Amino acid sequence: MNVVFHIHSLDAEYAALPDADIEALWRHAVAHDPEAREPLLRQLVLRAAHVIDETCRREGAAAGFRQADIERAYDESALRLMSRLRVDAGIRDVRAVAHQLACEVVADPARRRAPVVTRFGSKRPTLRVLRGGDGR
Amino acid sequence: MTRVEEVFLEALEDLREGTGKPVERYLERVPATERRQLADLLAGFFASRTQPVDPHADAELFERTLETVDRVIAKHSGAAGVLPSMLVELSHTRGLHRREIVSQLREVLGLPQQSEPALAECYHRLESGQVPGLSISNRLLAGLSAVVRMPVNELEAASRPIGPPRALGAVAGFARGGQPGAEVTGEASAGEPQPPDDPSAHQVHVLFYGGRNA
Numbered sequence: 001m002n003v004v005f006h007i008h009s010l011d012a013e014y015a016a017l018p019d020a021d022i023e024a025l026w027r028h029a030v031a032h033d034p035e036a037r038e039p040l041l042r043q044l045v046l047r048a049a050h051v052i053d054e055t056c057r058r059e060g061a062a063a064g065f066r067q068a069d070i071e072r073a074y075d076e077s078a079l080r081l082m083s084r085l086r087v088d089a090g091i092r093d094v095r096a097v098a099h100q101l102a103c104e105v106v107a108d109p110a111r112r113r114a115p116v117v118t119r120f121g122s123k124r125p126t127l128r129v130l131r132g133g134d135g136r
Numbered sequence: 137m138t139r140v141e142e143v144f145l146e147a148l149e150d151l152r153e154g155t156g157k158p159v160e161r162y163l164e165r166v167p168a169t170e171r172r173q174l175a176d177l178l179a180g181f182f183a184s185r186t187q188p189v190d191p192h193a194d195a196e197l198f199e200r201t202l203e204t205v206d207r208v209i210a211k212h213s214g215a216a217g218v219l220p221s222m223l224v225e226l227s228h229t230r231g232l233h234r235r236e237i238v239s240q241l242r243e244v245l246g247l248p249q250q251s252e253p254a255l256a257e258c259y260h261r262l263e264s265g266q267v268p269g270l271s272i273s274n275r276l277l278a279g280l281s282a283v284v285r286m287p288v289n290e291l292e293a294a295s296r297p298i299g300p301p302r303a304l305g306a307v308a309g310f311a312r313g314g315q316p317g318a319e320v321t322g323e324a325s326a327g328e329p330q331p332p333d334d335p336s337a338h339q340v341h342v343l344f345y346g347g348r349n350a
Contacts, residue, residue: 113231
């Protein structure tokens with residue numbers, strides 16, 4: 001699969017900033033500069049990635065998720081976090097919200113599991129006892 | 137020394153001295169045919185230069201996150217915001233086919249069975265960025281919220297038009313086998329279709345094109 005990332009001109013600068021600075025820029029962007037918001041959302045979601053991953057793995061394992069289910073829950077939690085951060089600049093702890101959203105996503109009773117992939121094996125051999133010296 | 141190398145070294149010098157300019161400034165100084173090469177060099181440098189702030193940084197996880205987030209942000213449609221790509225992504229993560237979403241949406245909105253073809257048509261237009269975000273009714277946003285399990289205020293925010301991203305453009309620097317120049321910005325709106333005469337189809341049309349208070 002070809003994957004293309006869109007490197008923002010400020011990505012490198014943002015990546016080197018501490019959490020507090022990124023959060024301050026994000027709060028300002030949400031309130032005053034929507035066009036500057038997207039690369040900041042991206043940066044915040046990246047910083048919460050390990051929380052989402054750990055939560056989806058732990059909660060997903062407890063709920064009997066397979067790897068594909070965990071990955072889909074991870075993707076959805078990342079999207080949910082980005083979406084929440086787009087509207088709510090009052091969030092105090094982004095990682096705590098990431099954890100909460102991942103728990104919600106995994107626990108959603110309407111969540112559909114990935115289909116089980118069945119593998120077709122060769123037909124089980126039928127064995128029979130041979131009688132007689134000629135093998136018939 | 138080629139022009140690309142010259143500009144690249146100059147960019148490194150600026151960055152070392154703390155006088156780095158926006159990446160676009162460097163790219164526009166080389167011919168269009170050589171921008172990819174310069175962008176790759178700069179992306180590689182940034183990747184090696186930046187110390188991960190997060191002690192748990194995990195390249196594979198970051199790559200997955202960037203893929204997911206960028207599929208939504210990069211494919212935004214000017215007039216429909218990021219809602220179309222958000223809906224497509226959520227349908228994947230929730231394992232829902234479009235026809236299932238349409239069927240659930242019809243039930244949630246209390247629409248008659250015969251409105252389903254019109255609903256399917258409008259939903260297709262919505263997913264492909266052809267429905268202006270601000271023309272979507274609150275009732276439809278509430279219905280979508282129930283189906284994709286996302287708060288209505290977040291869907292509303294996602295539907296707001298946004299300007300072009302201040303992005304460098306597609307770069308294959310961090311991708312495995314990526315092809316630059318493959319970005320899709322999906323300019324929205326091929327124009328609002330004529331309101332249909334059929335009452336049930338008209339009801340659907342109003343939900344998608346009638347504005348927030350329809």
